[in-house]
Amino acid sequence: MSQSPNKWHQETIESQKSKMEKTVPISPLPSDIATLTLPNGKTIQLPVYKGTKGPPMIDITQLQSKTGYFTLDPGFSSTGACISTMTYIDGDKGELLYRGYPIETLAKYSSYIEVCYLFIYGHLPSQKELSLFEETMVSEMMINEKLIEFYKGFATDSHPMAIMVGVVGALSAFMHKDFDVNDPRDREQIAIKLVAKMPTLAAYAYRTALGLPIIYPNKKYSFIENFLYMMFSTPMNDFNVDKVIVKALDTIFMLHADHEQNASTSTVRIAGSSLANPFACIAAGITALWGPYHGGANEAVLNMLKEIGNKENIPKYLQKAKSKDNCFRLMGFGHRVYKNYDPRAKVMQEMCYSVLEKTQRANDILESQLAILLEQAALKDDYFIQRKLYPNVDFYTGIVYEALSIPTSMFTVMFAVQRSIGWICQWMEMMSEKVQRISRPRQLYVGEDQREYIPIQDRKEEEKSRVCKLPMHSSLFGLVKV
Ligand SMILES: CC(C)(COP(=O)(O)OP(=O)(O)OC[C@H]1O[C@@H](n2cnc3c(N)ncnc32)[C@H](O)[C@@H]1OP(=O)(O)O)[C@@H](O)C(=O)NCCC(=O)NCCS
Missing domain, CATH: 1.10.580.10 (Citrate Synthase, domain 1)
Structure with a gap:
C-alpha cells in the first residue's frame, strides 16, 4: 500500500511475518483411497483427505477428466469447496472453534x-x-x-x-x-x-x-x-x-x-x-x-415474536411453521450444520438475561419470555425433534439488540459488521494459497435441446402475452402491482 505504514506496521513488520505464514493452509496428504464404480462399469480411485477434525473428504477434482462425470449437489450439502484453518463446526456435538479455541x-x-x-x-x-x-x-x-x-x-x-x-x-x-x-x-x-x-x-x-x-x-x-x-x-x-x-x-x-x-x-x-x-x-x-x-433471520425473529404477540398464539404459529401449505418457518430455528443446540445460542440466551436485567424494559422482557416458551414448545414437538431443529444464534440476538436500543432494521447490519473479520x-x-482457481460450479442442464431458429415474422403469438404492461413513469416509482 502506498500510504506510510502505521505504528502497528512499523513495529510488527518482521515479527508478525513469520507468524502470519502459519495461517496459510497446507494441503494434507491423502489418508485413504475411495473406489467409485460408475454406471458404465468403470472404476476410479479417488484420494481421501482427513483434516485435523471433521469427516473425511473425497477429492473429486480429477473425476471429470478421468471419467467424464460431474457431481451434482445443489445447496452444497455434501461438498467442501476449500481447505481452511480458521473455524471448525461439529454440528452434531454443537461445537464451534475459532482457530482451535471453543467459542x-x-x-x-x-x-x-x-x-x-x-x-x-x-x-x-x-x-x-x-x-x-x-x-x-x-x-x-x-x-x-x-x-x-x-x-x-x-x-x-x-x-x-x-x-x-x-x-x-x-x-x-x-x-x-x-x-x-x-x-x-x-x-x-x-x-x-x-x-x-x-x-x-x-x-x-x-x-x-x-x-x-x-x-x-x-x-x-x-x-x-x-x-x-x-x-x-x-x-x-x-x-x-x-x-x-x-x-x-x-x-x-x-x-x-x-x-x-x-x-x-x-x-x-x-x-x-x-x-x-x-x-x-x-x-x-x-x-x-x-x-x-441467513443473516436476515435476526430481524425476522423479532418481527415473528411481535406477530405471535402472546403465549396463547404459540400453538397456532408452530402449526403454521410445520405446515407445507405456506412458506412460514420458525425463524431463528434450524441450521444447515448444527443438528444440536447452536453453542452461540446458549451464550446469547444467558447474555439476554444479563442485558434485560440491566435495561429492565418491559416489552423486551415480555418478548424474551415469549421466545423461551416458543423454544420450549418447539423442542417438545415431534416435527422439530425429528428434523433436529434447534434454536440458532439469531433466536435471541434480536431481543438483546432491541434492549440495547438498536432498531430492527439495523440487526442484519450488525451481523455484517461483526462478520467482516x-x-x-x-x-x-x-x-x-499457492494455486488459486476461479470458482466455477457445473450444472445438470435440463433445458431445450438444440433447436431451429424461427425468423420473427414466422413465429406464432403466445395465447397471452407474458410482457407486463407498466403505467407511464413507472420506472421512477419502483414496483407497480399489475
Ligand atoms: C437455516 C435453514 C435455512 C437451513 O436450511 P437447510 O439446511 O437447507 O434445511 P432444509 O431447508 O432442507 O430443512 C430440512 C427440513 O426442516 C424443515 N425446516 C428447517 N428449518 C425450519 C424452520 N425454521 N421452521 C420449520 N421447518 C423448518 C424444512 O421445511 C425441511 O422439512 P421437510 O424435510 O419436511 O421438507 C433453515 O433451517 C431455516 O430456514 N431456518 C429459519 C431461518 C433461520 O433461522 N436462519 C438463520 C440460520 S443461522
Whole structure:
C-alpha cells in the first residue's frame, strides 16, 4: 500500500511475518483411497483427505477428466469447496472453534479485538500486541469524507442493508490502486482497514436514515465503545459508556465473527476467486447475508415474536411453521450444520438475561419470555425433534439488540459488521494459497435441446402475452402491482 505504514506496521513488520505464514493452509496428504464404480462399469480411485477434525473428504477434482462425470449437489450439502484453518463446526456435538479455541471460552474471557487478531495472525496476542492492535484499529475507523456524500443519495426509507451494500462496495472506489492482492502485507492492511471501517459505515447508515448528525470516531474510546458512541451520542451531550452494554455487544461481535463456509462467506470467496477488489467482494458477501434464511433471520425473529404477540398464539404459529401449505418457518430455528443446540445460542440466551436485567424494559422482557416458551414448545414437538431443529444464534440476538436500543432494521447490519473479520480473513486465506482457481460450479442442464431458429415474422403469438404492461413513469416509482 502506498500510504506510510502505521505504528502497528512499523513495529510488527518482521515479527508478525513469520507468524502470519502459519495461517496459510497446507494441503494434507491423502489418508485413504475411495473406489467409485460408475454406471458404465468403470472404476476410479479417488484420494481421501482427513483434516485435523471433521469427516473425511473425497477429492473429486480429477473425476471429470478421468471419467467424464460431474457431481451434482445443489445447496452444497455434501461438498467442501476449500481447505481452511480458521473455524471448525461439529454440528452434531454443537461445537464451534475459532482457530482451535471453543467459542464459549472466547466469549467468556476474550474480546472481539482479540478474536480479530486471532483470525488475522493465527494466534492470540500478548497484552502489548493487543493494545497496539486496538490502537491501530481505532485509528483506522475514520472513513474518507467523500464517502459520506454517498449516504445523502439514498431514499430516506432505504433499508440500512441496502446502504451497506452500496457504501462498502464504494470503498473499492477509494481503495483500488495502492495495493497488491498478492502481497500478504497488503492483504493484512486491507483486513484491518475493512474491519475498522465497518462500524463507522454502519453507524452512519443508521444516523443518516434518521437525519441525525454524523459522529466521528474518537481515540479515547475502545473499538466497541466507539461503535456505541457513533450510533447513540449527540454533539450536544456527554456520552456515558455503560460497561454491561459494552461487554454484551463485544460478546455478540465475537459470536458472529466467523462461521466457516456459510452462504455469505462462500460468496466472498467466489467473488474473490476472480481476483476482484476485496471491498467489492465484501459487498457481495453483504448481499448474501441479507436474506432471512441467513443473516436476515435476526430481524425476522423479532418481527415473528411481535406477530405471535402472546403465549396463547404459540400453538397456532408452530402449526403454521410445520405446515407445507405456506412458506412460514420458525425463524431463528434450524441450521444447515448444527443438528444440536447452536453453542452461540446458549451464550446469547444467558447474555439476554444479563442485558434485560440491566435495561429492565418491559416489552423486551415480555418478548424474551415469549421466545423461551416458543423454544420450549418447539423442542417438545415431534416435527422439530425429528428434523433436529434447534434454536440458532439469531433466536435471541434480536431481543438483546432491541434492549440495547438498536432498531430492527439495523440487526442484519450488525451481523455484517461483526462478520467482516471472518469474510476478509477467509478471503486472505484463499489469496494466500499457492494455486488459486476461479470458482466455477457445473450444472445438470435440463433445458431445450438444440433447436431451429424461427425468423420473427414466422413465429406464432403466445395465447397471452407474458410482457407486463407498466403505467407511464413507472420506472421512477419502483414496483407497480399489475
Ligand atoms: C437455516 C435453514 C435455512 C437451513 O436450511 P437447510 O439446511 O437447507 O434445511 P432444509 O431447508 O432442507 O430443512 C430440512 C427440513 O426442516 C424443515 N425446516 C428447517 N428449518 C425450519 C424452520 N425454521 N421452521 C420449520 N421447518 C423448518 C424444512 O421445511 C425441511 O422439512 P421437510 O424435510 O419436511 O421438507 C433453515 O433451517 C431455516 O430456514 N431456518 C429459519 C431461518 C433461520 O433461522 N436462519 C438463520 C440460520 S443461522
